[in-house]
Amino acid sequence: MSATAIHAKHRARLQQRQNWLxxxxxxxxxxxxxxxxxxxxxxxxxxxxxxxxKGLGASILLSVLSIGLGFLVAIPMAAARAYxxxxxxxxxxxxxESIRCTPELMxxxxxxxxxxxxxxxxxxxxxxAIFSMTLVAAAYMAEIIRAGLKSVNIGQWEAGRAxxxxxIQIFSRIILPxxxxxxxxxxxxQSVMLFKTTSLVYIVGVxxxxxxxxxxxxxxxxxxxxxxxxxxxxxxxxxxxTRLEGLxxxxxx
Amino acid sequence: MHSQNLEPQTPQGRQATTLGSLDSxxxxxxxxxxxxxxYDSFHVLKDLNLTIxxxxxxxxxxxxxxxxxxxxxxxxxxxxxxxxxxxxxxQELGTTTSQLRQIRREVGMVFQNFxxxxxxxxxxxxxxxxxxxxxxxxxxxTARAYELLTRVGIADKAEQYPDHLSxxxxxxxxxxxxxxxxxxxxxxxxxxxxxxxxxxxxxxxVIIELARSGMTMLVVTHEMGFARRVADRVLFMxxxxxxxxxxxxxxxxxxxxxxxxxxxxxxxxxx
Numbered sequence: 353m354s355a356t357a358i359h360a361k362h363r364a365r366l367q368q369r370q371n372w373l374x375x376x377x378x379x380x381x382x383x384x385x386x387x388x389x390x391x392x393x394x395x396x397x398x399x400x401x402x403x404x405x406k407g408l409g410a411s412i413l414l415s416v417l418s419i420g421l422g423f424l425v426a427i428p429m430a431a432a433r434a435y436x437x438x439x440x441x442x443x444x445x446x447x448x449e450s451i452r453c454t455p456e457l458m459x460x461x462x463x464x465x466x467x468x469x470x471x472x473x474x475x476x477x478x479x480x481a482i483f484s485m486t487l488v489a490a491a492y493m494a495e496i497i498r499a500g501l502k503s504v505n506i507g508q509w510e511a512g513r514a515x516x517x518x519x520i521q522i523f524s525r526i527i528l529p530x531x532x533x534x535x536x537x538x539x540x541x542q543s544v545m546l547f548k549t550t551s552l553v554y555i556v557g558v559x560x561x562x563x564x565x566x567x568x569x570x571x572x573x574x575x576x577x578x579x580x581x582x583x584x585x586x587x588x589x590x591x592x593x594t595r596l597e598g599l600x601x602x603x604x605x
Numbered sequence: 606m607h608s609q610n611l612e613p614q615t616p617q618g619r620q621a622t623t624l625g626s627l628d629s630x631x632x633x634x635x636x637x638x639x640x641x642x643x644y645d646s647f648h649v650l651k652d653l654n655l656t657i658x659x660x661x662x663x664x665x666x667x668x669x670x671x672x673x674x675x676x677x678x679x680x681x682x683x684x685x686x687x688x689x690x691x692x693x694x695x696q697e698l699g700t701t702t703s704q705l706r707q708i709r710r711e712v713g714m715v716f717q718n719f720x721x722x723x724x725x726x727x728x729x730x731x732x733x734x735x736x737x738x739x740x741x742x743x744x745x746x747t748a749r750a751y752e753l754l755t756r757v758g759i760a761d762k763a764e765q766y767p768d769h770l771s772x773x774x775x776x777x778x779x780x781x782x783x784x785x786x787x788x789x790x791x792x793x794x795x796x797x798x799x800x801x802x803x804x805x806x807x808x809x810x811v812i813i814e815l816a817r818s819g820m821t822m823l824v825v826t827h828e829m830g831f832a833r834r835v836a837d838r839v840l841f842m843x844x845x846x847x848x849x850x851x852x853x854x855x856x857x858x859x860x861x862x863x864x865x866x867x868x869x870x871x872x873x874x875x876x
Contacts, residue, residue, distance in 0.1 A: 510683055511720035515734035515786060516709040525733065529724050 393574035397581065400568045407564025408585065414560060415547045417482055422489025422546075423539075429490060430497035431523065444494075451491035456549050460484040464556045477557035485553065489546050496538045500531030540597055544590045561585065631658040633692075634790055634821050635680055640689035642675060649675050650686065651845040657823060659789075662816045664832040665825045667842035668868065673825045676842070677792045680823070681712045694789060710738060713783030717795040719775045721767040727754065727778050728763050731785045738786065746785075753781040757811050773804030777811055784815075791815065793824040827872055833857060841865045 397404070432444035451459060464480040475483075504527050512522035532539070554563035562582065569578040635657040642650040649672045657663055665673045678684040680693055682705045691698040693708050722730050731753060732746035741749075754760045757777040759770075767775055776796055783791060793812065797805040809831050816822055816835045826832070832839050832853055839856040841849040841864070849856060849865040860866050 505720070507716060507718055507720035508722065511716065511722070513683065514681055514709060514712075514714040514716075515783070516706045516738045517734060518706065521737050525737070526722055526724075533724065 389577075389580055392577040392580060393572075394577050396572040396574040397568060397577050400572070404561070404564050404568060404581075407559055407561040410559060410564075411547070411550055411561040412589070414481055414485060414550045414553065414558070415543075418485030418489050418550065419543050419546055421482075421486045423493055425486065425490040426493035426497055427528070429494040430501060433494065434498045434501045435523075448491045448494050451487050452495070456484075456488050457552050457555060459488055460552060460555055463487070477553070480556045481550075481553035481558045485546070485550055488549065489542075492542050492546070493539060496535050496542060497531060499538075500535035501527060503534050504530045536597055536600065540594055544593050547589060547593065548586065631660060632695075633657070634659050634661075634694060635823070636690075636692040637676075637679075638690045638692070640679070640686050640691060642672075642679065642684065642686040642688075649845050650679070653689070653845070653847065655840075655847065655850075657821065659821055660819050661837045662820075662822045662835055663824070663838045663840060664836040665823065665840045665842055666827060666829070666832070666868070666872075667840075667848075670844075671842040672845040673842045674794050677714075677794055677823055677825055680790075680792060681709050681714055683714075706738075710786050711788050712790045712792060713786065713788035714792045715776070715779050715783050715794065715796050717798050719767070719779045719799070721775055721779055721782070723767050726764050726766050727759070727770075727781075730767070730778060731782045734782070735785050750781070750785065753784055754778075756784075756814075757781045758807070771804060772800045773807045776800065776804075776808045780808075780811055780815070790821045790823070793822065793826065795825050795827075797826065797828060829857070829869075829872065841868060843868070 429444050429448060432440050433448065436444060454462075460480060463484040464475060464477075467480070467483070468474045508526050508530065509522060512526050513519075517525075550560060551562035553560060554566075559567070565578050565582050569575055633656050635655070637653045637655040640650055640653040641648070653672075653676065655676075665676065667673050675684055679686050679691055679698075682698060685699075694711055696704060696708055698705070698708065722733070725733065728747055728750045731750040732741075732743070735741040735746045735749070736743065751760060751763065754763055757780055759774050759777055759781075762770060762774060762778075767778065770778065780796075796812065797808050800808060805828070809828060812822075812824065813831065813835050824831075824836075836853050838850060839853050840847050841856070841860075841862070843864055848862050849860055851861065855861075856865070857869065860869065
């Protein structure tokens with residue numbers, strides 16, 4: 353073997369040893385953490401496990417729906433603001449900024465009380481929750497996507513036009529894929545934020561994870577255990593969302 | 606939309622050129638008539654007149670800012686113009702967008718910075734336009750793409766993405782992509798200016814082969830050796846005006862204008 357190959361192998365072994373070291377430290381920390389919280393009142397929480405799980409399911413469902421629908425709505429909004437003629441662009445700006453500049457709680461209220469005034473029928477909590485969270489997701493994601501669209505080299509437009517492609521074809525086949533790839537991390541960060549924001553829908557009566565934990569705590573009074581579990585579950589969910597980036601990249605190859 | 610037939614007709618019914626040069630009988634493919642273009646207040650094309658006939662290989666050179674890139678970008682509508690008319694393949698530019706798209710199907714362009722689609726591999730880069738613009742089936746488009754990749758010499762890179770290719774390979778892929786729609790005219794905007802010197806010749810060889818196959822071509826370049834080998838006419842542009850328009854032997858050995866001589870001496874001095 354050449355000198356460089358030996359050197360590379362040596363370095364790889366060092367790296368492997370380092371990886372095991374970090375894994376060891378992580379497991380040690382988790383064990384220490386587990387030992388420190390063993391005294392908390394887990395027994396009090398256990399009977400309510402089903403109720404808590406239902407709340408978590410509601411949070412996840414609400415997040416997936418609102419992030420997914422919001423993303424789909426965000427794309428034409430971003431395109432309208434980035435490429436639209438004056439009137440269309442102004443409408444897009446108005447929509448995006450009115451939602452972004454409003455506290456999320458107010459958006460939920462506006463939907464819950466505003467939609468019945470328009471349609472005449474009352475709306476239930478879930479409808480208001482999904483609708484308002486979708487609007488919030490769309491507004492924030494539209495800005496991220498717009499940044500992504502602007503980040504694509506104008507030469508890509510020229511190459512597409514020079515071969516006779518229509519603008520909509522260039523946008524959907526050439527520009528948008530590159531924009532989303534550039535903005536993937538930002539979009540996932542935004543998704544984490546949106547997941548946490550869904551906890552606000554308790555205000556219209558939806559029992560999601562945070563509210564479920566509050567109800568359980570009010571009944572059995574085990575605050576440390578409650579909020580420790582809350583922190584752990586939220587952390588796991590948010591961490592999983594950020595791991596999605598690796599999955600998406602792998603799926604592409 | 607067909608241009609008005611204002612020129613005197615020869616007995617065979619073909620159009621005579623506006624510059625009064627010998628009519629070879631070939632139809633005019635590109636014609637600039639008194640074209641003006643401004644970038645805000647900067648007059649970049651000044652009362653430009655130019656005729657290019659079928660099968661001609663025309664090289665345009667000149668200092669930067671002379672308007673040569675703007676000139677060829679006007680041909681496929683990537684730049685607009687403010688006065689005069691441009692006629693490409695018997696269609697006058699500037700009427701409708703669908704007409705412009707029709708012209709762009711017949712005119713291929715190769716850019717200085719390649720402008721390849723980074724998220725698609727070589728075959729996909731080539732087949733995208735034929736599939737979407739002409740409705741060619743995937744299988745046929747892929748077969749044709751392989752033919753083109755072989756023609757430009759990178760058939761082994763068919764599944765590779767552009768960022769895995771060298772500069773010379775990327776530009777050859779860009780040429781293959783431009784040829785995918787079977788254009789009647791090819792425009793080259795400084796195709797080798799962004800390449801490392803050792804890769805320039807592989808790209809020029811492809812362009813020369815294309816020229817020898819009879820393609821009508823307009824090449825903006827500083828590669829004078831290439832111009833000497835393959836050009837039918839060499840144009841020198843300065844400040845928005847075509848100063849010189851001659852066959853290569855006249856252009857290089859006996860240029861008519863003193864500004865051409867000065868430009869040539871500047872770029873020949875370090876080749």
